[in-house]
Amino acid sequence: LDGAGEIRAVDPDASMAWLEPRRIGNPTPEEAQRLAAHFGAGLYVTGNVLGSGGKLHLQAAMYDRRHPGPPVARATAEGPAADLFDLVDRLTAQLLAGSYQGPAERLTRVAATTTGSIEALKAYLTGERELRQGRFGPAVDQFQRAVTLDSGFALAYYHQAIAAGWMAEEGLAQRAAEAATRFSDRLSEHDRLLVE
Numbered sequence: 001l002d003g004a005g006e007i008r009a010v011d012p013d014a015s016m017a018w019l020e021p022r023r024i025g026n027p028t029p030e031e032a033q034r035l036a037a038h039f040g041a042g043l044y045v046t047g048n049v050l051g052s053g054g055k056l057h058l059q060a061a062m063y064d065r066r067h068p069g070p071p072v073a074r075a076t077a078e079g080p081a082a083d084l085f086d087l088v089d090r091l092t093a094q095l096l097a098g099s100y101q102g103p104a105e106r107l108t109r110v111a112a113t114t115t116g117s118i119e120a121l122k123a124y125l126t127g128e129r130e131l132r133q134g135r136f137g138p139a140v141d142q143f144q145r146a147v148t149l150d151s152g153f154a155l156a157y158y159h160q161a162i163a164a165g166w167m168a169e170e171g172l173a174q175r176a177a178e179a180a181t182r183f184s185d186r187l188s189e190h191d192r193l194l195v196e
Helices: 012-022 029-039 081-099 103-114 118-132 136-149 154-166 170-182 189-195
Strands: 043-052 055-064 073-080
Touching: 012 029, 029 043, 029 055, 043 081, 055 081, 073 081, 081 103, 081 118, 103 118, 103 154, 118 136, 118 154, 136 154, 136 170, 154 170, 154 189
Parallel strands: none
Antiparallel strands: 043 055, 055 073
16 A cells, blocks of 8 residues: 555554564454554554465455544455465555545546556556646656556546646647547446546
């Protein structure tokens, strides 16, 4: 999750060093919340990995320490142990998609579920932040990075077209808009119409 939008991870060595003398087995929900509070983390993730017969089953839940209650997102992934990194990426994308709940964040949720590359998603999220802050050049660069990592990432092309349009880069805006339309098959009908 580190680097996805504005998410920054606590140093895992520091968190394990703090937790280790306090536990036997997996941390309890209360321990996880205290750990997050100790390091000033707003969000924290708990979960487990089960292995059997060369397959892994990963489960995770993301909580907001500032708003105790049910998880803000849940995720699961299952597959061969050899695909561990792909499973972790799928789990991460699900957590990210679930953590963007507001109506204004709908396209972010869609983006998290329509790219297979967590690095492309991170670049997209950075591009969104740059675009919201009116830094169109850096936004275009981040969206370009996203589509370089996932050449079929329609929403990254779509936002690149918007940012390029604000920069009066008509040629780039047109090419990005055409690519967004060309790759919109991963999107719902509603989102395809938006892109078109």
